[in-house]
Amino acid sequence: MSSPMPKPKDAMSLDDALARLVAGAAAHLIVEHETVSTFDALGRVLAADVCSLLDVPPEDNSAMDGYALRAADVAAAGAVLPLSQRIAAGSVGSALAAGTAARIFTGAQVPAGADAVVPQELCEAQPGEGLGAVRVNAVPKPGQSVRRRGEDVSRGAVVLRRGARLTPQALGMAASVGAGELSVVRRPRVALFSTGDELMMPGDPLRPGAIYNSNRFTLRGLLQAAGCSVHDLGIVPDQLQATRDALCMAAQDNDLIVTCGGVSVGEEDHLRPALQAEGRLELWQIAIKPGKPLAFGEVRRAAAPGTAALLIGLPGNPVSSFVTFLLTVAPVLRVLQGASGVLPAGLPLRADFDWPRPDRRREFLRVQVNAGGGLDLFGNQGSGVLSSAVWADGLVDNPAGQAIRAGDSVRFLPLADLIAR
Secondary structure (H helix, E strand, C coil): CCCCCCCCCCCECHHHHHHHHHHHHHCCCCCCEEEEEHHHCCCCEECCCEECCCCECCCCEECCCEEEECHHHCCCCCEEEEEEEEECCCCCCCCCCCCCEEEECCCCECCCCCCEEEEHHHEEEECCCCCCEEEECCCCCCCCCEECCCCCECCCCEEECCCCECCHHHHHHHHHCCCCEEEEECCCEEEEEEECCCEECCCCCCCCCCEECHHHHHHHHHHHHCCCEEEEEEEECCCHHHHHHHHHHHHHCCCEEEEECCCCCCCCCCHHHHHHHHEEEEEEEECEECCCEEEEEEEECCCCCCCEEEEEEECCCHHHHHHHHHHHHHHHHHHHCCCCCCCCCCEEEEECCCECCCCCCEEEEEEEECCCCEEEECCCCCCCCHHHHHHCCEEEEECCCCCECCCCEEEEEEHHHHHCC
């Protein structure tokens, strides 16, 4: 592998940019929280730890369908014990008398006096009076096939931490410890708009020189996937006053404003002077590809002096805006809700492709995991090729100037981890 190249002059590293974004977001932490049913909490971020209200399981129970008994009563394989009771899941048996066994089913509470469960495959039912008897064809050990009380969770233990995003399995965990309701952070309120007179909505006849506004749909979907309440302001004309008006409207009731386009230095890029007039602007060149220009700042709230909404302005190329959102906006949204803004660690996977001409910037290559566990590269890595983002299931985080040869280990970032964590 070749030695990494220095980043382009005057371009900020992604790590430095992310540190500044996270610090800015932390100053705007959402403090409001609400209580919701655990049924309706998917994707929300916890505002408080979830502690268990009970031991899980609450009592010793059977891990198998079989026979509960005292291990000491089966000194040798082939012992026959009379059956004293039948215990189904959800019922509680009586104390087990010495020298007897109980027919028991998975999840049923082990009766007092029993210390082992022998799977039914190792036993033979025997006819006889009452419930009959059972021949035990294996010598059990105390504790065999018994799930102990509190084995999974002990009463009072923290099972889910504040700041965790609630996944389906986390909801199941909360339910298992008796939490019917959860305290969650208020959803981030995010305003979204695009700038550009060339943009049109799909369904309208496409006039000469125009393009359909794909970024609006991509970014709106990403915000919704991140659990945000989205205020979509549509397409803002390439006019300074229109941009200023949109910023003022977006700031009033939102935590964050996300814009797309207009962050360059052309004569029709009005976001910079508009934001300088209505708040505070930092315009960065970030040493990543795709992506490069990024606006970060605040827009004053006229109705609430002394407060402001954060703003992140993304580049206009479809893949650039998509990748830059994942690397900058998604971490900011997590920090606003009290979670970590650190990017996922990634996975070391094998590259099944060559990348002989790396860029001077840190690259994020669209790839797909193949059947052999390696990574295939999308053929066209252009910043306007949105089909690459549809095809890919992850990105290769490739250091600046780093050539890749087939067989090299590379850092793979699954899109699922970047979109919603």
